[in-house]
Amino acid sequence: MKNDDHIVVDYDNNKIDNICEECKNEDETVKQNLIMHSYKICNSCNLSKRIFPL
Numbered sequence: 001m002k003n004d005d006h007i008v009v010d011y012d013n014n015k016i017d018n019i020c021e022e023c024k025n026e027d028e029t030v031k032q033n034l035i036m037h038s039y040k041i042c043n044s045c046n047l048s049k050r051i052f053p054l
């Protein structure tokens with residue numbers, strides 16, 4: 001699954017890495033989730049958080 005890149009934000013993408021703070025893996029979805037949800041996590045971690053909230 002891949003989201004469309006229709007989101008326009010003021011973030012400087014060059015300053016944001018794609019390292020997930022949960023699993024420490026690099027994933028392009030990390031940046032998207034940071035912008036959309038303010039969580040610097042990948043989709044797989046985001047999904048697990050939704051299912052099993054801390």
Ligand SMILES: [Zn+2]
Pocket residue numbers: 020021022023024025041042043044045046
């Ligand atoms: Zn992750």
